[in-house]
Each structure stands twice: as structure tokens, then as C-alpha cells.
Amino acid sequence: xxxxxxxxxxxxxxxxxxxxxxxxxxxxxxxxxxxxxxxxxxxxxxxxxxxxxxxxxxxxxxxxxxxxxxxxxxxxxxxxxxxxxxxxxxxxxxxxxxxxxxxxxxxxxxxxxxxxxxxxxxxxxxxxxxxxxxxxxxxxxxxxxxxxxxxxxxxxxxxxxxxxxxxxxxxxxxxxxxxxxxxxxxxxxxxxxxxxxxxxxxxxxxxxxxxxxxxxxxxxxxxxxxxxxxxxxxxxxxxxxxxxxxxxxxxxxxxxxxxxxxxxxxxxxxxxxxxxxxxxxxxxxxxxxxxxxxxxxxxxxxxxxxxxxxxxxxxxxxxxxxxxxxxxxxxxxxxxxxxxxxxxxxxxxxxxxxxxxxxxxxxx
Amino acid sequence: xxxxxxxxxxxxxxxxxxxxxxxxxxxxxxxxxxxxxxxxxxxxxxxxxxxxxxxxxxxxxxxxxxxxxxxxxxxxxxxxxxxxxxxxxxxxxxxxxxxxxxxxxxxxxxxxxxxxxxxxxxxxxxxxxxxxxxxxxxxxxxxxxxxxxxxxxxxxxxxxxxxxxxxxxxxxxxxxxxxxxxxxxxxxxxxxxxxxxxxxxxxxxxxxxxxxxxxxxxxxxxxxxxxxxxxxxxxxxxxxxxxxxxxxx
Numbered sequence: 001x002x003x004x005x006x007x008x009x010x011x012x013x014x015x016x017x018x019x020x021x022x023x024x025x026x027x028x029x030x031x032x033x034x035x036x037x038x039x040x041x042x043x044x045x046x047x048x049x050x051x052x053x054x055x056x057x058x059x060x061x062x063x064x065x066x067x068x069x070x071x072x073x074x075x076x077x078x079x080x081x082x083x084x085x086x087x088x089x090x091x092x093x094x095x096x097x098x099x100x101x102x103x104x105x106x107x108x109x110x111x112x113x114x115x116x117x118x119x120x121x122x123x124x125x126x127x128x129x130x131x132x133x134x135x136x137x138x139x140x141x142x143x144x145x146x147x148x149x150x151x152x153x154x155x156x157x158x159x160x161x162x163x164x165x166x167x168x169x170x171x172x173x174x175x176x177x178x179x180x181x182x183x184x185x186x187x188x189x190x191x192x193x194x195x196x197x198x199x200x201x202x203x204x205x206x207x208x209x210x211x212x213x214x215x216x217x218x219x220x221x222x223x224x225x226x227x228x229x230x231x232x233x234x235x236x237x238x239x240x241x242x243x244x245x246x247x248x249x250x251x252x253x254x255x256x257x258x259x260x261x262x263x264x265x266x267x268x269x270x271x272x273x274x275x276x277x278x279x280x281x282x283x284x285x286x287x288x289x290x291x292x293x294x295x296x297x298x299x300x301x302x303x304x305x306x307x308x309x310x311x312x313x314x315x316x317x318x319x320x321x322x323x324x325x326x327x328x329x330x331x332x333x334x335x336x337x338x339x340x341x342x343x344x345x346x347x348x349x350x351x352x353x354x355x356x357x358x359x360x361x362x363x364x
Numbered sequence: 365x366x367x368x369x370x371x372x373x374x375x376x377x378x379x380x381x382x383x384x385x386x387x388x389x390x391x392x393x394x395x396x397x398x399x400x401x402x403x404x405x406x407x408x409x410x411x412x413x414x415x416x417x418x419x420x421x422x423x424x425x426x427x428x429x430x431x432x433x434x435x436x437x438x439x440x441x442x443x444x445x446x447x448x449x450x451x452x453x454x455x456x457x458x459x460x461x462x463x464x465x466x467x468x469x470x471x472x473x474x475x476x477x478x479x480x481x482x483x484x485x486x487x488x489x490x491x492x493x494x495x496x497x498x499x500x501x502x503x504x505x506x507x508x509x510x511x512x513x514x515x516x517x518x519x520x521x522x523x524x525x526x527x528x529x530x531x532x533x534x535x536x537x538x539x540x541x542x543x544x545x546x547x548x549x550x551x552x553x554x555x556x557x558x559x560x561x562x563x564x565x566x567x568x569x570x571x572x573x574x575x576x577x578x579x580x581x582x583x584x585x586x587x588x589x590x591x592x593x594x595x596x597x598x599x600x601x602x603x604x605x606x607x608x609x610x611x612x613x
Contacts, residue, residue, distance in 0.1 A: 260459035263420055264473035264525060265448040274472060278463050 050327075051334065065325040072331045076323050083317070084335075087153015087308050093145060096137045097156045103130065104163065112353065127167060134163075149227035153308035155339065160227075161234055161299040161309065162343075166292050168235035173242025174281075177250055178272060180243065191243070198240035203301055206233045211305040230302055238295050245291055249284030250276065282358050289351035293344045311336045370434030373398050373529050373560040374419055379428035381414060388414050390584040391428065396529075401561045403571040403592075406581035407607060412564045415581070416531045419562070420451040433528060449477065452522030456534040458514040460506035466493070466517050467502040470524045478525070485524070492520040496550050512543030516550050523554075530554065532563040566611060572596060580604045 024030040054071030056064050065073035077084065086094055107126040110116050138160070140146035152160065179191030198206075210233035211226055218224070253276055261271035281288070303312030314332040317323060374396040381389040388411045396402055404412045417423040418430055421437055421444045430437040432447045461469050470489035474480040480488070493499045496516040498509075506514055515535055522530060532551065536544045548570050555561060555574045565571070571578050572592045579589040580601070588595070588604045596612075599605050 254457075254459070256455055256457050256459035257461065259422055260453075260455065260461070262422060263448060263451075263453040264521070265445055265477040266473060267445070270476050274476065275461055282463070 050330075062321075062323050062325045062328070065323075065327055070325075071327065072334065073323070073325055073327045074331065076317065076325075076328050076331050077335050080317055083154060084310065084313055085155045087157055087313060088151040089153070089156060090145070090147055090151065093140075093147055096140075096144070096147075100134045100137045101159065103133065104159075108350075112350070114357075127171075131164075131167065149225055152227065154313045155310045157227075157302070157307055158296075158299045158310040161231060161302055162296040164231045165234040165238050165295040165299070169238035169242045169291070169295065170288065172235065172239035173246050174277065176239060176243035177246035180247060181250060195240045195243050198237050199244070203234075203237055203298055204304060206237050207301060207305050209233070226305075227307070230305060230307070234295070234298070234302075238291065238298075241291055241294075242288070245284050245287040246280065248287065249280035249282075252283045253279045282355075285351055285355055285358075289347055293347055296343060296347070297340060310339060370398075372396060372431070373400065373433060374562070375429075375431040376415075376418075377429045377431075379415075379418060379425055379430060381411075381418065381423065381425045381427075388584050389418070389425070392584075392586060394579070394586060394589075396560065396562060397576075399558050399560055400576045401555050401574055402563070402577050402579060403575040404562065404564045404579045404581060405566055405568075405571065405607070405611075406587075410581040411584040412581045413533050416533060416562050416564055419529075419531060420448050420453055422453075449525060450527055451529045451531060452525055452527035453531045454515070454518050454522055454533065454535045456538050458506070458511070458518045458538070460514055460518055460521070462506050465503050465505055466498075466509070469506065469517060470521045473521070474524050489520070489524050492523045493517070495523070495553070496520045497546075510543060511539045512546045515539065515543075515547045519547075519550055519554070529560045529562070532561065532565065534564050534566075536565065536567060568596070568612060580607060582607070 023033040050071040052071075054069055055074055056067070056070050056072070057074050059065065059073075059075040060079065061075075062073075064075055082091070082094070086097055089097060107122060107130060110122045111119055111126070116122075136142055137144070138147070138152070138156075139149070176191050176195055179187045180195065182188045182191070207230060210229040214229060215223070257275055257279065258271060261275045266274065299309055300311045302309050303315070308316060314336050318329040318332050372395050374394070376392055376394040379389055379392040379394075380387065392415060394415075404415065406412050414423055418425050418437075419432060425437075433450050435443055435447055435450075437444060437447055460466075461472070464472065467486060467489055470492065471482065471485040474485040474488065475482060490499055490502065493502055496519055498513055498516055498520075501509055501513060501517070506517065509517065519535075535551070536547050539547060544567070548567060551561075551563070551570065552574055563570070563575075575592050577589055578592050578595040580587050580595070580599075580603070582603050588599060588601045590599075595604075596608065599608060
């Protein structure tokens with residue numbers, strides 16, 4: 001008798017059974033569930049009450065936030081939002097950072113949405129033309145008024161440091177990783193020394209060196225913008241970490257891939273760019289994005305060399321006597337944490353999306 | 365560049381190779397004629413894979429000479445690349461590029477190494493995919509194919525570079541038993557075109573019917589080399605007899 005495939009039995013969702021199986025399957029698990037619920041209640045309810053229910057939403061100074069039982073002091077944020085977003089960037093020129101940011105978002109969306117064509121072209125434009133456009137827009141020149149980098153601050157500065165760090169550290173890291181695996185002793189040793197040097201020193205030290213010591217050694221009359229020095233320091237520092245992440249990916253690619261490429265007559269750069277790196281980078285995506293997120297969060301360290309990034313500018317506001325209240329600092333830190341979380345979580349989701357897209361093509 | 369009138373396809377003189385202090389190849393002499401089909405067998409660790417990997421420079425040798433189609437394999441990268449364009453290789457583990465489709469696997473090297481235009485490379489690739497009987501898989505990824513199909517793609521990929529010599533490094537050893545036949549049949553069809561082939565394999569049926577000569581290697585030496593009739597029916601060396609006794613039941 002022929003066996004016909006049977007339909008898979010339908011599993012209906014039964015809430016009570018689900019509860020019993022997942023939360024109360026044994027007395028111990030039941031007890032743990034209740035303890036967990038109590039902890040969640042104990043954490044969430046006061047937070048929501050403080051941040052939303054009892055929060056102060058309007059006002060122009062500390063007086064608004066001094067009331068009995070007042071929660072978060074949101075006017076502290078809303079009144080200073082321009083400062084938090086752009087620092088001391090000239091008021092009339094704020095369309096420039098907005099446009100720069102909008103172009104960045106447009107480029108990323110273009111690369112994300114599956115329907116839009118010419119992704120390769122857009123990707124190339126984003127890493128070549130976009131930085132130039134962004135540089136001209138933000139610093140000025142070519143008919144635009146010059147805004148010195150010492151006036152940049154807030155989220156704008158955080159984004160500038162993070163995006164340049166991300167855009168420069170990946171290609172540099174790839175080159176360093178290849179260098180570390182090179183057959184040429186000079187290249188290999190130079191890469192190892194570079195990587196181990198930058199991984200061996202704290203970023204804080206590097207930033208101090210870049211901002212205070214380099215000018216002492218520089219020849220007379222040579223001045224490099226302080227922000228530029230910090231950007232280069234951040235990029236070099238993170239490229240060392242990126243190199244090791246990429247090297248991990250390279251090592252995970254089967255040895256036979258290189259052999260097959262060599263046997264087919266592909267040269268060093270051809271086999272790396274066409275065969276090895278596409279596989280290695282895909283394997284390394286989770287770690288690459290972790291490093292990106294790390295770079296984004298480490299931007300807060302530039303505040304120690306006199307820059308006012310997002311966190312720095314909020315922090316400096318908390319000591320402003322005009323806004324001094326019991327909840328001002330908490331409100332500021334909560335807001336900063338929320339902004340960082342949104343950016344970092346977006347990057348995390350974007351990496352999951354990339355992994356899905358790339359694996360869908362291969363269907364392995 | 366390779367001289368088309370080269371007398372021998374491969375000429376190996378006094379070839380020795382060491383892995384650290386261990387000598388894997390001991391002064392090998394071997395000449396392969398144009399259009400010859402040579403099967404190399406021997407126990408594992410005997411140096412047979414290393415020998416054929418020396419022919420396209422996947423392994424470097426410390427002593428002796430390797431001359432392929434009249435071009436000597438030296439440190440000169442231009443010469444090494446000239447030889448690699450003439451020599452195709454099929455691996456035990458297929459080594460297809462998993463991030464590229466079957467068709468892209470076949471067109472990549474012609475397009476990037478020989479600068480063949482895409483359209484022409486794709487036409488050639490489809491011809492060879494038809495020769496190995498899987499044109500319908502052209503747009504799939506290697507991971508979607510069976511082992512036998514993957515190995516046939518690997519053969520087509522090597523042929524797309526129009527090599528004059530094909531090296532096979534245990535092409536059926538990683539396959540499930542039911543897939544060995546389809547790959548061997550493809551190799552027999554390739555032999556019928558007059559291709560010079562060096563095959564490291566334990567498929568003695570293939571050796572008997574297709575090879576002009578069979579070589580037996582042990583401990584880094586070619587112990588015995590003879591036409592299949594003589595090799596199988598009348599082996600002279602004791603080690604050859606012992607080996608054949610173990611693999612022919």
C-alpha cells in the first residue's frame with residue numbers, strides 16, 4: 001500500500017497550557033517565576049512612574065522640576081536640544097549637519113531596502129564621495145561659512161567620530177589582517193607590531209597623546225586640527241581591533257578555497273578580493289558589528305580631551321545652576337543612554353538583516 | 365610562455381621535497397607524454413598528492429626540476445602563473461566557491477585571469493556544464509548540489525580555463541558510493557578527448573580501463589610504473605604486490 005505523506009498535526013495555542021509548561025512546570029520553576037515577576041514589577045513600575053507618570057514636561061528652568069515628588073525633568077532636555085544635537089555649531093548653519101545626516105540615512109536605507117537597484121554603486125559612493133561631501137558641508141569653504149571644529153559638539157560630534165572611526169577602521173583592519181597573514185616577513189612583522197601596539201594601549205592614553213603631546217613634537221608652524229588628530233587616533237586604534245576580527249574570519253575560510261583560487265591562476269589580490277574576503281567578512285559580520293558598536297560607545301571618551309560629545313554636553317549641563325534639581329542629572333543620563341541605545345540597537349538589527357540577506361542568496 | 369611543441373607534457377627530474385625535516389619526495393624522476401593518462405596510487409602518506417601538487421606549484425620543492433609544457437617551475441611568479449593557466453586541478457574536497465553560483469564558479473577565472481568577456485565566458489561555461497551533464501544546475505549554489513554534482517562542476521570549472529593538463533587529487537575519495545560512478549564516467553569522457561591526465565586515485569577499475577601507465581608510490585618514491593596490463597597482472601615489486609593484495613579483493 002502506498003504511503004501518502006500525512007499532514008503535520010496543527011498545534012493550537014492554549015494559553016493555560018503554555019503557562020503551565022513554560023512558567024509553572026514544577027514547584028521550583030513556579031517559585032522562580034513569581035520571584036522574577038516581583039523583581040520586574042519592583043524595577044519597572046518606579047522607573048515608568050519617575051520617567052513618565054510623575055515627570056515634568058514643560059518649564060523654562062529648575063523651578064519647574066523642584067515640586068514635591070516630581071520625576072524626570074524633561075525641560076532640561078527640550079530646552080537645550082539644539083546644544084545636545086549640534087553643540088556650539090552656528091545657529092544659522094544647522095541645516096548643514098542635518099543635510100549631512102540625512103544623506104547618511106538615505107544611503108543606508110538605499111542599501112537596506114531590497115527593491116532599490118544599483119546597490120554596488122551606492123556603496124562605493126558612500127565610502128568615497130560621501131565623506132568628501134560631509135567634510136565640505138560640515139567644515140565649510142566653497143562658499144559656505146567656515147565653522148571651526150572647536151564649535152562642533154553634541155550628537156553631531158558623536159556621529160562624526162563614530163562614522164569616521166567605522167568607515168576607516170574596516171578597510172584599514174582588512175589590510176592589517178591580510179598583512180599579518182602575508183608571506184613577506186617585512187609586511188607581516190610591521191602588521192603585527194602595529195596591531196599589538198594599538199591594542200596594548202588604552203584609548204584614553206592615545207587620545208591624550210594625540211591632543212596634547214603630538215603638537216609638542218610637531219615642527220614649528222605645522223598645526224593639525226585637534227579634532228582631526230582625535231579622529232585619526234580613533235581610526236588607528238580601532239583598526240587594530242578590526243584587524244583581529246577580520247583575521248578570525250579569514251582563518252575560518254577553508255584552506256582549499258585559497259588552493260582552488262591559486263590553481264585557477266588567480267593572483268594574490270584577485271583571490272583575496274574575489275574568493276577569500278567575501279567569505280571571511282560574511283563570517284565575521286557579528287564581530288565586525290560588535291566592534292562598530294564599541295566604536296560608537298567609545299566616542300564618549302573624546303570628552304576627556306575637551307570635546308563636548310553627546311554625553312559630555314549633557315553632563316556639563318547638569319552642573320548648570322540654572323537647571324540644578326534632584327532629577328536633572330538622572331534625566332540627562334537617561335536621555336543619553338536612550339539615544340545611544342537606539343543607535344547601537346539599530347546597528348545590531350542591521351547586522352542581523354545583512355546576515356539574513358547574505359545567507360538567503362546562498363541557501364546553505 | 366609555454367611552447368606548444370613541447371615534447372613532454374610534464375618532465376620531473378630528481379625532485380625532492382621536505383616537510384620540516386621529513387622527506388616526503390625522494391628524488392622522483394617522471395616523464396608524462398602529451399595526451400598520456402597516468403594513474404598514481406599508493407598508501408596514504410606515500411607522497412602521491414604532494415607529487416601532483418608540485419606540478420602546479422601548490423607545493424614548492426627543495427631540489428630537482430619540474431618542467432610543464434616546456435616551462436620550468438621556478439620562483440619566477442610569471443612562469444608559475446603561465447604554468448597554472450595550462451594546468452587544471454580537481455580536489456578531493458571539490459573546493460567550489462560557496463558564495464558563487466555554479467555558473468559564476470566556472471566563469472570567474474576565465475574572466476579575471478584571461479580577461480575573457482562575460483558573454484563568451486558564460487557560453488564556454490555552459491558548454492562544459494553540458495559536457496559534465498549538469499547545465500540545469502548553472503544558477504544554483506554549490507551547497508545545493510550533491511557531492512557528485514559538485515565534483516562534476518569542479519571538473520567543468522577547471523576545463524573552462526582550457527588547460528592542456530588536468531590533475532586529479534583523489535577526486536572520488538570524499539564521495540558517497542552511489543556518486544563515484546558519475547564522476548568516473550565524466551573523467552572517462554574527458555580521457556576520450558585526448559586530455560593529458562594525472563590522477564591520484566584508488567579506483568583500480570578506472571586505472572585498468574583508462575590509464576596508459578599506472579605508478580605505485582610508497583615512502584616518497586615511485587616504486588613501480590608500468591602499463592596497466594603489466595602492473596595489475598604481473599607486478600614486479602614486493603611492495604606493489606602487497607598493496608594490490610590489500611585493495612583488490
